[in-house]
Amino acid sequence: MPKITFTLISTKDALIAFGPIALMVIAVIFAAYYVVDPAPGRTLDFSAGQENSAYESFANQYAEELKKNQINLRVHESQGSQENLQKIADPDTNIDIGFVQSGSTNETEAQARGLISLGSLFYEPIWIFYRAKNEISNLSSFKGKRINVGPDGFGVRRLFAQILSVNNLEESDISIQQLENTPATVAFLNSQVDVLVMSSASDSVLVQMLLQTPGVRLFDFVQAEAYTRRFPFLSHVVLPRGIVDMGKDIPARDYHLISPTATLVAHESLHPALISLFLQAAKKIHGSGNWFSKQGEFPSDRYTEIAVEPQAEKFYKNGPPFLQRYMSFWMSNFLERMWVLLIAFGALALPLSKIIPPLYVWRVRSRVYRWYGQLRAVEHALDEATPKQRKQIAQEQLQRLDAIERKVNQISIPLSYAEELYGLRSHIQFVRKRLMGD
Incomplete structure (x- = not known):
């Protein structure tokens, strides 16, 4: 006889009951992760300035700060502000962000070229x-x-x-x-x-x-x-x-x-989640005072003719996003992107909680209840027999009942449902007595 294990729950039945729903939820989350508001890229290109210039020095500091969040910021040399402006506006250069001096353009031209400002950083x-x-x-x-x-x-x-x-x-x-x-x-x-x-x-x-x-x-x-x-x-x-x-x-x-002031300018295609990350870095790099600015004066949403991106304005008013204050950038970004899906899943949780547990109970109990059909078939065979056939039919059904009992004794069922199993075994004995009485 195979060894029968006693458990509080049936793993197999739990997987069958909960598995399809869990797989569906995971599949939807993964699909949403890549399709609904894609995650920001992990490699960005920054147009700085000449070798050994203040622009290059500051750009390298940004690269160090973003590296802490597993983002690779590639710093590119340039002649300065005007060249940076041209590169950021030109999609063929693949430059995402860079330093631009205030006064280099105007709001109308910047908007037409798809430029956004993250704010001003320091006086030049x-x-x-x-x-x-x-x-x-x-x-x-x-x-x-x-x-x-x-x-x-x-x-x-x-x-x-x-x-x-x-x-x-x-x-x-x-x-x-x-x-x-x-x-x-x-x-x-x-x-x-x-x-x-x-x-x-x-x-x-x-x-x-x-x-x-x-x-x-x-x-x-x-x-x-x-x-x-x-x-x-x-x-x-x-x-x-x-x-x-x-x-x-x-x-x-x-x-x-x-x-003028040095401003942080990006193309409008820059992922919104990265804006807060850049501004957090800017606060560390430019927040202390120097010859011309007081501590905390920069970064600022002033001194720039290019419209400040709304996400940046939120940062200046409220600071970093709530989740980024307590979680890593990538985890908080995942939750921020998935909030619609999480709300929808939360709305489904109540009806699912009413469907899945009964499904699990039915799966467990069905292993017991399906044998009642066999018992009923045994009794039905005896009831349909003629008086002359009853003895022979009873012997045949006793053999059939022995086979049923052997299989029932091999059933593994959670302890919380043992009552149904013992009830089935007692009913088998009840049918046995009836057959032997004939």
Whole structure:
């Protein structure tokens, strides 16, 4: 006789009852995972700036932050803001996101090109370095000078042209040079360039070096407030006295500067879930104060002419999404994407809970109840027999009943349903007595 195990539940019957529903739910979840609002990609391309520039340095920091969430951020070199803008807007370049200086475009053009802003990150003041015996307070004094504004990809030329226009100057009034920052600085120190125009964050090595170079003057925008009224994308910032070197009192006084801001710009195809992730990284990288900004001032939804994406606006108002505060990025993203499916499944849970348990009970009890049909057939054979046949029929049905009993004794059933099994065995004995009575 095979060994009979006693369990609280029947695994086989439970799998048959619950299995199809469970498989259906799993299949729907997997289908929804890949079809309904696909998951964000794990590899992104970031257009930064020149080698050893502030843009490149910050982009590498973003790559480190996103790496913590299993996202590979590939950093690409570029000439600067204008080139980044072109690459992000062009789908053939496969650039997802990058740094763009405020003032590089306008809201209408940006919308037409599918660009969105995640906010501004830090000030990039206009640094104008020159040599002169006396301080210059008006840009018209640079007429006829050799002025380096960097390659077109930098975006400085476009900005400087706007500044010249409100000073009644044209580019034809000066000699435009377009060297990159490092060779331009060398040319400036060798007197091959008269004026050096740069737009960079305060931690630029070249800027800090020039601020401490004897004989090099920094242009003071005494009309800074007027510039910000003319150009809303500009801000008035102050380089405080002694901020470069307090011991040497460099600079020896406050300087007023005008400054665009570096903004984080992406193509509208960027997955919404990644926006919050980038802004969390931005808060870590740019949230501390520096020469021009206070702690917590950046990132910000201000200072950008490109419309800030609604998901980014939610971040600025409410902080990171609720689930991302307590879960990993991928788990929270999965739950956020699946919420419709989870609600639908929750709505089905009540009717399913009323169907599946009775199905399980029926499966277990059917192993007992189906033998009652055999018992009824035994009794029916005896009842249909003629008086002469009853003895022979009784002997035949006793053999049949013995076979039924052997099979019933091999039934494995959960303990909670043992009553039905023992009831069947007692009924077998009842039929046996009736057959033997004949």
